[in-house]
Amino acid sequence: MTKHFLLISFVFLFISCDKKSKVEKAVEEIPVEIKVDRFDKAFFESKPEDLASLKTEYPFFFPEGIDDKVWIDKMQNKDWRALYNEVQKKYPNFDKQATAIEELFKHLKYYFPKTITPKVYTVIAEMDYNNKAIYANDKLIISLELYLGKDVKFYQFPDYLRQNFEERQMMPDVVSSFSFRKIPAPKDKTLLSNMIFYGKELYLKDVLLPDYTDAEKIGYQPEQIIWCQENESYMWRFFIDENLLFDSDSKLNNRFINLAPFSKFYLEIDNESPGRVGQWIGWQIVRSFMKNNDVSLQDMLKMDTKELFEKSKYKPKKP
Structure with a gap:
């Protein structure tokens, strides 16, 4: 009886694994190439006289009505520059993360074939923990200042927020942003x-x-x-x-x-x-x-x- 049970369990496990492998094999075959633009580096390694060309190249990061002085102050502010240095220590390159994003978008394209592969922009934004990663159709914007690790000195947040400022939260945050395009808002407020x-x-x-x-x-x-x-x-x-x-x-x-x-x-x-x-x-x-x-x-x-x-x-x- 025990041998019979073990045989059934093995067959069930084999079928389950085979089914999963078929999905994953199909996912692996989907071509996805992620391009990354390190806007965080472009911004903080620019001089005030370069601001005009930056605004021309990245107009979506410079809303109208904001005085240039705001951007220049951010470029030169010692606290922002210290944060930038911390980001560069953690993410001197973005290769590993780009690979993870490629894997995620292979899965997305498997289940949602019309998904557009976005260009990834890394930024240092305003510590907005509600918008750590934003999927905007042809753009994916990732605020690196919020993925430095929960114990980084720059975070003046309570523990329940800091615990999600880890690199491993990056992909779940991308899925959250994507999901709001696919899941209709509730019809009622219960x-x-x-x-x-x-x-x-x-x-x-x-x-x-x-x-x-x-x-x-x-x-x-x-x-x-x-x-x-x-x-x-x-x-x-x-x-x-x-x-x-x-x-x-x-x-x-x-x-x-x-x-x-x-x-x-x-x-x-x-x-x-x-x-x-x-x-x-x-x-x-x-x-x-x-x-x-x-x-x-x-x-x-x-x-x-x-x-x-x-x-x-x-x-x-x-x-």
Whole structure:
């Protein structure tokens, strides 16, 4: 009986691996060539008298109405130059990252054939942690000052933000920016709709970043993933008991969806919890849906919240 079970397990594993390899082999065959423009170097290695030519070459980085003095001050400011030097130490070249971007866009083109391969621009922007990587159709803009490592002295941010200022977060951030072009905004403002909206984004990372951990995909520490797994059924029961799933109170986003140091159940567990647990639960709902339904990735991303939820057969795991 044991030998029979082991044989079945081996066959199942072989079939699963073969199926995965077929997808990955097809992905590998897709031609993608990424070109990188180090605007961060072009800007900080220019002199004030070069500003006019810079603005001509990169007009999209110089909005109208901003006085030239602003750009010249940034070029010469000692703090900005110290940050630039730190970026150059971390990223003297961008070859490894360009290879990772090529791999990502091979996956994107496999699932979304009309995806345009962008030109990559590296910049040192304004420490805007909400826009670390921006995919803008034919351009991909990456703010290198926000991928230096969480312990860099330049960061005056709380820990829950700093933990995502690692190089490994670059590709998940690119997928997040891409996803907003593919996932329709929720038709209503209920907590469940927002949970599933972000659940779709995170499932997209499952597909496009197969070698990344769950913690890297959502921007958690490994122990925060463990906390969610151990408390999944408790969180779900809380949402149901408090009638929150179909509640459209905007405060619920700050409690369970948006960036925060912890989630707000208004219970003793709050300080132990990571922020954005609503996103994590939404992710598990979408995973359950894709496991229990034969639906393409593209069709799932367009699906209505109610239909997806009802067909997901989601049942939280007990601890």
